[in-house]
Each structure stands twice: as C-alpha cells, then as structure tokens.
Amino acid sequence: MTAFTKEWLKAEAAAQGLALTDADAEAIFQRLTLVKAALAAQRVEATETLEPPYQFVMPAE
Amino acid sequence: MDAELCFLPATVLTEQIAHRRVSPVEIVTALLDRIDRYNDTLHSYITVCRESALADARAAEREIAAGRRRGPLHGLPIAHKDIVFTRGVRTTCHSKTMLDFVPEADATVVRRLADAGMIVLGKTNTTEFAIGTMDLFGTARTPWGTTHYSGGSSGGAGNAVAAGLAVVATGSDTGGSIRIPSALCGVAGLKPTYGRVSRHGVFPLSFSMDHVGPMCRTVGDCALVLRALAGADPHDPTSSGVPVPDYTTELGRGVKGLRLGIPQQHFYDQLDPEVDRTVRAALRQLEALGATPVPVDLPRATEIGFVGWALLAAEAYGAHAGRLRTRYADYGLRARQRIAAGAFLTAAEYQQAAQLRGVWTREVNAVLARVDAIVTPTMPFAGIPVEVQNRTPPETTWGTIPFNLTGHPALTLPCGFTAAGLPVGLQLVGRAFDEGTLFRIGHAYEQSTEWHTRRPMLEVRA
Helix, strand or coil: CCCCCHHHHHHHHHHCCCCCCHHHHHHHHHHHHHHHHHHHHCCCCCCCCCCCCCCCCCCCC | CHHHHHCCCHHHHHHHHHCCCCCHHHHHHHHHHHHHHHHHHHCCEEEECHHHHHHHHHHHHHHHHCCCCCCCCCCCEEEEECCECECCECCCCCCHHHCCCCCCCCCHHHHHHHHCCCEEEEEECCCHHHCCCCCCCCCCECCCCCCEECCCCCHHHHHHHHCCCCCEEEEEECCCCCHHHHHHHCCEEEECCCCCECCCCECCCCCCCCEEEEEECCHHHHHHHHHHHECCECCECCCCCCCCCCHHHHHHHCCCCCEEEEECCCCCCCCCHHHHHHHHHHHHHHHHCCCEEEEECCCCHHHHHHHHHHHHHHHHHHHHHHHHHHHHHHCCHHHHHHHHHHHHCCHHHHHHHHHHHHHHHHHHHHHHCCCCEEEEECCCCCCCEHHHHHHCCCCCHHHCHHHHHHCCCEEEEEEEECCCCCEEEEEEECCCCCHHHHHHHHHHHHHCCCHHHCCCCCCCCC
C-alpha cells in the first residue's frame, strides 16, 4: 500500500484535478494523519461478519 | 406587545390563531419588524421573504376566517435553513458558487410544511455548505452574548428562534448542526432518527449522516412540527415508512419509571465545570421527577468521533468532487480543506470506518435495550467567542456526531445558564423511531424548570 506522505497527497490531488494550495495540502495532511492513525488503531479484528457493516438504519420496534 | 408575540411557542400561537385572538398577519409583521431591527447584529437570515410572507399570511387569514383551517400549523411562520431548496427563492448554501441559485422545486420538507399551511419567512444563515465558515453573509451570533458564535451549521436558525426572529425553523444535522446551535442559542432542537424525515431537496453533505429536523422554542413545538415533517417520501429512498404518531400525545406522560442511561465514558469527561454542574443538576431534577438514572458503558465513545469525521469527509467529497474541480478557488478555506480531505481516504479506510460504525451502533443499541434514553451534555463548554471560532474553531461535535453515526434520534434542550449568561444544552438520545419518549422526557423537564422562558436582552450593534 502506498505510504501516506505529503508528496503522495499532492500527486493524488493533481490526478483528481484539485487545485490545492500548499496551505490546503498541509492542513489536510495534518488532519488526515490523525484520522488514519485513529482508524488503524481501532481496526476491527474480524472483517467478515454475518451482518452488513453498513448497519445504521435500524427497524422500528 | 409585538415582541411578546415573537416569543410565544408555536403550541400557544396555534391556539391563539384558532380562537382568532391573533392573526397570521400580526405574527408575520411582528417577526419582520424584529428581523429589520436585529438581523444586522445576529446575521440570522440570508434572505427574508417579506412580500411573499405577508401575502401568504393574508391568504392564511382568509382561509382560516372562512373555516378552512388546515391544522395546527396553518398560519404559523417557518424559517428554512439556506441549504433547503425553496422554489423561486434563492438558496445559496452560503457559497460563492451558488449566490444566484434559485431552485425550481421545493424540498420535500418545505412542501410538507407549506401543505400544512406554514408561511415561509426566509432563509437562515448556515456555514458554507454546512461545513465551512460564514464569511459572505456574516457570522451568526448567539443572542445571549453577541460577541459569541451561534454555533453551526444551522446557526441562523438557532439564533433566529432564540431571539424572537422566528417561531420555528428547519435545520440539518450531519455532525451536530441542529443540536450545537440549539444548545449555544438556548432553544430545543431535534435530530430525528435517520430516515424519519426526507432529505430530498436539501443540499447533501454526508448522505449516511445527514438528518433534517426542527429547531423551536420548546420541546412541545418540536413534537408539533415533527409530525408534519416526518414520513416516507418517494423522492428519498432512505426515508422510512414507519408510521408517524401524534407526538404531542406523549408530552404529558411524565418520566416516572423511565430509566435514563448515564454514560461512564467520554460524555462527562473534561467538561467545563459550569457545564458539569448544570447538567448534573438537570439529572437530579429528572430523578426528582421520577426517572431512574442508570450508569451505562459506552467504551468506544471516545474514539468514534474520528470514524464520523472519516465518513463525513469521504461522503462530502463525493457530493462536491465535480464542483471542487471547477470552482475550487470559490470555496472558503475551511470548507474546501474539510471537503477535499475526503479525496485522500482510501476505499479500505472508508470500509473500515463503516465497520466501526456498525460496532458502535450495536454498542449503543445494547445500552438502549436496558434504558429508555441516554442523557449527556450536548456540548462540553457553553460558548465560543466569534474571534476564536473564526481563527481556531474548537471541536464541537464531541457529544453529537456519535449519534449521527448510529442514526438514533437526539434532542437537545436548555438546562441552565453559566454565570456569564450563556445557555447550556442537555442531550437526550433514544431508540430508533422513538422520538416520542425524548419529547416526553424533555417536556417533563421543561415544565419543571424555567430556562425555556428566558429571553435574551438584545442591543442593536452600531
């Protein structure tokens, strides 16, 4: 998997047609570094479950 | 007298209209006068529908006089958040890219309230696309201290209701955007269950976390308005066909015997001391009314905010990708940075976040199987100075976004004030489609306190 670096972020922005400024890239990089680390730290051990992972709409009782 | 009229709850105004003690024209005129006086200070409205509101009020007056009253909302004014599409009325989303956008059709919520006889008073201020700043039309301020931010994103709705510039308003809530401004402005606001209210015609931010709901002076007003807003909509496939009850019948049932879950993690940690004292006093009041507090565990609560942030950013980017490519420079700094961040999350990370959402939802459902509602502070602090908000905004979705992730209904209502006179919000979270129990608890608390009757002292800024 590609490492998350500022260089990758800038290249990906260009590939997606986003005109990020340097300040934008820096702010986004700082924020996403925290988010990606938090997601990785909480990784669900079993990725295969009987339930759909998208369980946020619940039936009425 | 006119100012008195502007602070009456919808449940009172509807009775007065029914008995011809007040007319829709008087109400609309009084509100327009206050908007003229205070909008430059509070930045509540982006667009005021003066002529059409007066014309619609006269029409409502004629219909009601002729014995054709449509129901309890007929003749009452409504203010819509400016991301809610209104046919023939400019809908800017507080964005440079939409300054001239005039929708050709109403959002479903607009149509439903119009069918119920409500009169569109105007379009309220919002942060840019419900995620950025309020640079173009001014930063909305809480009427309890106009050097302080109203909260967002539905800040114009919150401060308009609080200041008597609206009776009822619509808001949208993706990470807390109904509940946060409601708390900071001292009004009641409901994020309904996901699927309870159609989002058709409401500019999307995050399709799996966007909710539309009422912001009102009282809990009873929220109950009254939700009944008209709710229900299945063929234009919104995520809307639910679960029957819509008459929520107002729940209001007088009291809280005796209800079990209230008090989370032992996250929600009561690191609170501002005044918020802590105020919320704990509210818990004691609910206990005195007959409810039973029950300690509950929600161990994932502390970390779940990142999951919400990841899903929100990814989905917001999905909604904005095309516009961002062509109009990037026309986005405000904060909106574009927050939205564009979604471009750099991987599919695996999105799926990871969705799985964590499922785990968290089951955790909350397990708690709600044991208690009737969960009670938390809406926010950990009571006010945000405008200059702080504009320079380095604090994290505000701390107590709210966890329930955007799960879709559970969540109501906020005022539960006191700080020494500086800023309101504190109490959040009640219920089972899916059980808004009725939240109204029951909120109304019982409200009736036993006087917070909702307080009025801000406003001065016109030079």
